[in-house]
Amino acid sequence: MKQWTTAIFALLLLAGCSAVQPSSETGTAAPSGEITVYTALEDDQLSSYLALFNEQHPEITVNIVRDSTGIITARLLAEKENPQADVVWGLAATSLLVAEQQEMLEAYAPAGLERVRAEFRDIDTPPHWVGIDTWFSAFCVNTVEIEKLGVTMPTGWADLVKPEYKGLIAMPNPASSGTGFLSVSAILQMMGEEAGWAYLDQLHENVAVYTHSGSKPCRMAGAGEVAIGISFDYRAIKQKEAGEPIEPVFPAEGSGWEIEANALVRKPEIVPAAKVFLDWAIGDDIMQLYAGSYPLTSVATEIPIPDGYPADPLAQLVENDFVRMAGEREQILAQWTERYDGKSEPR
Amino acid sequence: MSQRTLSPGRAEPGSLAKVTSEEWLRRSLLLFLLGFLLVSILLPLVPLGMRSLSDPQGNFVGLDNYVRYFSSPGLTSSLLNSLTIAGKTTLLAVGLAFVYAWALARTCMPGKHFFRAVALLPLVVPPLALAIGLVYLFGKKGLVTTGFFGFFEQNFGIALGFDLNLYGQNGILLGELIYCFPQAFLILAVAASMADARLYEASKVLNASPLRTFWSVTLPEMRYGLISAIFVCFTLAFTDFGIPKVVGGNYNVLATDIYKQVIGQQNFVMGATVSIVLLLPTVLAFVADRIAQRHQNAVLTARATPLHPRPTPLLDRFALVYCSLVAGTILAVTGTVIYASLVDVWPYRLELTLRHYDFSKVGGGGWEAYTNSLWMAFYTAGVGTAIIFAGAYLIEKSRTWSLLRQTAYFLSMISVALPGLVIGLAYIFLFNPTHWTLWGGKVPNPFAGLYGTMAILVLSNIVHFYTVSFMAATTALKQIDGELEAVSASLGVPFYRTFWRITLPLSLPAVAEIALYLFVNAMVTVSAVILLYSPQIKLASVAIVNLDDAGDTAAAAAMSVLVIAACLTVRVLYFWITRHLHRRTQAWRLP
Numbered sequence: 001m002k003q004w005t006t007a008i009f010a011l012l013l014l015a016g017c018s019a020v021q022p023s024s025e026t027g028t029a030a031p032s033g034e035i036t037v038y039t040a041l042e043d044d045q046l047s048s049y050l051a052l053f054n055e056q057h058p059e060i061t062v063n064i065v066r067d068s069t070g071i072i073t074a075r076l077l078a079e080k081e082n083p084q085a086d087v088v089w090g091l092a093a094t095s096l097l098v099a100e101q102q103e104m105l106e107a108y109a110p111a112g113l114e115r116v117r118a119e120f121r122d123i124d125t126p127p128h129w130v131g132i133d134t135w136f137s138a139f140c141v142n143t144v145e146i147e148k149l150g151v152t153m154p155t156g157w158a159d160l161v162k163p164e165y166k167g168l169i170a171m172p173n174p175a176s177s178g179t180g181f182l183s184v185s186a187i188l189q190m191m192g193e194e195a196g197w198a199y200l201d202q203l204h205e206n207v208a209v210y211t212h213s214g215s216k217p218c219r220m221a222g223a224g225e226v227a228i229g230i231s232f233d234y235r236a237i238k239q240k241e242a243g244e245p246i247e248p249v250f251p252a253e254g255s256g257w258e259i260e261a262n263a264l265v266r267k268p269e270i271v272p273a274a275k276v277f278l279d280w281a282i283g284d285d286i287m288q289l290y291a292g293s294y295p296l297t298s299v300a301t302e303i304p305i306p307d308g309y310p311a312d313p314l315a316q317l318v319e320n321d322f323v324r325m326a327g328e329r330e331q332i333l334a335q336w337t338e339r340y341d342g343k344s345e346p347r
Numbered sequence: 348m349s350q351r352t353l354s355p356g357r358a359e360p361g362s363l364a365k366v367t368s369e370e371w372l373r374r375s376l377l378l379f380l381l382g383f384l385l386v387s388i389l390l391p392l393v394p395l396g397m398r399s400l401s402d403p404q405g406n407f408v409g410l411d412n413y414v415r416y417f418s419s420p421g422l423t424s425s426l427l428n429s430l431t432i433a434g435k436t437t438l439l440a441v442g443l444a445f446v447y448a449w450a451l452a453r454t455c456m457p458g459k460h461f462f463r464a465v466a467l468l469p470l471v472v473p474p475l476a477l478a479i480g481l482v483y484l485f486g487k488k489g490l491v492t493t494g495f496f497g498f499f500e501q502n503f504g505i506a507l508g509f510d511l512n513l514y515g516q517n518g519i520l521l522g523e524l525i526y527c528f529p530q531a532f533l534i535l536a537v538a539a540s541m542a543d544a545r546l547y548e549a550s551k552v553l554n555a556s557p558l559r560t561f562w563s564v565t566l567p568e569m570r571y572g573l574i575s576a577i578f579v580c581f582t583l584a585f586t587d588f589g590i591p592k593v594v595g596g597n598y599n600v601l602a603t604d605i606y607k608q609v610i611g612q613q614n615f616v617m618g619a620t621v622s623i624v625l626l627l628p629t630v631l632a633f634v635a636d637r638i639a640q641r642h643q644n645a646v647l648t649a650r651a652t653p654l655h656p657r658p659t660p661l662l663d664r665f666a667l668v669y670c671s672l673v674a675g676t677i678l679a680v681t682g683t684v685i686y687a688s689l690v691d692v693w694p695y696r697l698e699l700t701l702r703h704y705d706f707s708k709v710g711g712g713g714w715e716a717y718t719n720s721l722w723m724a725f726y727t728a729g730v731g732t733a734i735i736f737a738g739a740y741l742i743e744k745s746r747t748w749s750l751l752r753q754t755a756y757f758l759s760m761i762s763v764a765l766p767g768l769v770i771g772l773a774y775i776f777l778f779n780p781t782h783w784t785l786w787g788g789k790v791p792n793p794f795a796g797l798y799g800t801m802a803i804l805v806l807s808n809i810v811h812f813y814t815v816s817f818m819a820a821t822t823a824l825k826q827i828d829g830e831l832e833a834v835s836a837s838l839g840v841p842f843y844r845t846f847w848r849i850t851l852p853l854s855l856p857a858v859a860e861i862a863l864y865l866f867v868n869a870m871v872t873v874s875a876v877i878l879l880y881s882p883q884i885k886l887a888s889v890a891i892v893n894l895d896d897a898g899d900t901a902a903a904a905a906m907s908v909l910v911i912a913a914c915l916t917v918r919v920l921y922f923w924i925t926r927h928l929h930r931r932t933q934a935w936r937l938p
Contacts, residue, residue: 043894043897044897063881063883064882065882066893067893070613074615075775078772079775082781082798084881144695173611175612176603176606176610208514209514209596209597210596213896215896215898218898219898223482223693223900224695225486239898243692245695337419337420338420341599
């Protein structure tokens with residue numbers, strides 16, 4: 001008995017010690033040829049993108065941390081004192097604006113920058129961030145439930161406040177989700193402050209639940225938990241492809257939108273490989289791949305717009321003043337929270 | 348009753364002259380423990396606390412953030428909601444778990460091993476899978492809500508559909524109940540399994556009614572376990588944000604406020620402020636707990652004889668029915684997760700398929716993540732159990748340095764009040780910088796090497812699940828009479844040998860239970876590690892969240908099933924090992 005337990009404890013303690021050792025050299029300053037990339041790009045696309053990079057730059061090892069926009073942004077900003085990431089790839093521009101404000105980004109003009117559409121990059125020269133694609137608000141409408149309930153298919157924002165949709169809508173809470181803020185800020189910019197808030201008051205009457213994630217409303221719609229989920233384009237189309245009875249609806253009045261962008265992280269030792277990666281990440285080859293999943297890329301390509309998207313995606317986007325919205329974000333969220341959040345039991 | 352017999356035999360408080368080398372060993376171990384707790388629990392709170400006193404640019408602003416937070420419009424309702432949820436959950440979970448633990452320990456109902464395993468089953472279900480199970484059962488299209496898709500209505504003409512109104516308070520309550528029940532059970536089961544048959548005999552001889560016996564024997568002897576369980580449930584339900592986040596609907600609680608601040612708006616200053624506010628109830632509860640526990644008697648005195656329940660048909664049958672009902676609910680939720688992983692497209696194409704188990708097309712790290720999680724769980728269980736049990740022993744069974752032990756005890760208890768997200772954030776602030784800035788000066792960070800390693804993941808897990816394990820250990824230790832040690836000491840046996848030969852073997856069931864608890868929690872936890880994992884160490888539980896976020900709910904359920912399977916395998920292994928150990932170490936309990 002005694003030897004036996006001794007052995008187990010020794011083993012456990014040994015395991016504990018060895019757990020500490022092998023990994024201690026990772027995570028610190030990467031040697032040239034190895035970079036850490038933080039990204040919020042969709043998981044299912046990443047593998048094909050990275051395969052291309054490995055093929056074209058076999059000498060550089062890329063360590064990826066992929067997570068949702070909120071988590072990646074929180075990690076990036078929390079690690080400010082000693083940034084772990086060398087490169088940020090495909091993260092919401094709004095998040096990068098916050099990082100820039102905190103002087104965490106190094107201005108860098110990647111090769112081929114002149115090809116990037118002007119509205120898709122930071123106005124500074126050299127820019128702190130350079131966009132690669134956009135995502136925009138879309139409704140995920142569950143066709144089965146719509147039919148069962150005998151309500152009409154919504155076509156735009158104006159429809160969503162009709163009494164027939166009472167309790168049928170899920171929407172991301174803008175205080176928790178970038179997608180939620182995107183829609184709210186689009187409404188306020190489209191309709192103006194006063195009419196915008198009046199509209200949101202009415203919309204609130206129809207919303208069954210505010211979620212903490214931007215994709216959740218679409219997933220709820222896909223599972224029939226609600227009939228309409230206010231979410232974003234990629235999610236709507238992806239879920240339709242997966243066989244769910246989802247019809248993506250792009251609001252007639254236009255969609256709120258956001259850029260996914262790249263940036264170089266400011267740190268004492270910027271490895272050259274990071275710049276190689278950023279050059280590659282807006283290159284022609286990878287743009288072709290982006291264009292396979294996104295209708296609108298920062299560099300125009302010949303690839304046809306993927307199925308299910310509006311024919312003219314650029315026309316779908318509302319006028320959006322990112323910098324202004326970033327500045328007013330806190331005040332908008334405070335007002336939103338006071339009006340709609342935490343007041344109501346679910347109806 | 349043991350108080351009187353205890354005191355004379357107790358080792359005299361060491362006057363300096365008499366401090367032996369053995370005592371020095373004990374003291375250095377205590378110091379080591381305190382150091383560990385200070386670095387892993389208290390120190391991370393420092394940068395958090397400092398941020399709550401600064402503006403986003405890092406300038407000191409005093410209590411401004413707190414004033415702002417307490418005057419924000421949603422706060423009152425969040426606070427009330429959190430208290431409501433925590434109160435109701437505690438009442439229900441502790442009540443249910445108490446009867447359940449009592450039934451298993453004190454009746455002769457059949458199938459005890461089975462019911463015991465089922466009670467702990469929710470621990471192995473990843474929180475997100477639990478939410479999926481709840482939605483598929485009680486959501487708008489849930490099996491229960493629709494009466495199994497109208498199955499009963501079509502076949503028997505009775506509409507069995509029942510709408511629980513999941514999104515909101517009901518959903519959170521149900522989720523927290525399933526989440527807290529096993530934690531309370533874990534503590535109460537340890538408490539219920541230790542009983543002195545002599546007291547029950549005495550009670551019988553004195554012709555006391557069963558109710559009277561329960562009131563004056565059973566309750567007092569389980570008192571410590573009961574108070575601990577209440578403390579744990581209240582704090583867990585008060586600080587948990589996993590369940591409110593998914594099924595909470597518009598019902599805001601304090602913990603989701605942190606999520607909104609940190610993840611939604613990257614407002615670390617406010618996030619830190621709310622985190623500190625969340626700590627307050629725990630500190631208050633801790634003080635109350637200390638007052639209530641001032642006089643703790645050992646249940647198992649050296650002369651105790653183990654209690655062996657005698658068959659009482661009526662009671663046994665009641666126990667069986669009751670446990671079946673509780674176990675049935677738990678199995679239903681878990682079964683639904685397995686079902687969810689097999690359904691083609693919920694709820695529209697219900698054909699069964701295995702396609703969701705093919706992880707090659709989805710991201711998240713797949714099998715590699717799964718292996719990493721297994722290792723992380725293994726290390727957490729091994730290192731964690733050693734530290735926590737030894738720590739509980741030193742705190743509980745030492746007689747010197749009372750203040751130091753009190754501090755260590757306090758730190759051990761407070762970790763439960765830290766939501767995982769807060770631990771993750773605090774660990775980044777503490778361990779990531781190469782230098783700490785202190786009053787304008789720079790100090791090299793001695794722990795900088797830990798960041799981005801497996802070690803920090805293991806450490807964060809140990810801290811995250813410290814309190815419940817610690818309480819289970821303390822509950823077990825409290826029930827061993829100090830007289831056993833006093834006798835050893837008076838015979839000149841050093842304490843470590845007594846620990847090794849008597850205390851540890853006596854507590855082995857509890858030790859094994861703690862190891863298992865740490866293992867399964869490390870397998871399923873998300874909130875702390877999602878901020879700490881490095882690109883080289885991807886984890887299965889994080890993959891589950893990301894799969895679900897990418898719309899692959901079924902694949903998330905499939906990965907959850909694999910995690911559950913791993914945990915169950917370990918549990919079966921555990922069962923065989925403890926059966927072996929039981930025969931060797933618990934033989935004294937047999938008649």
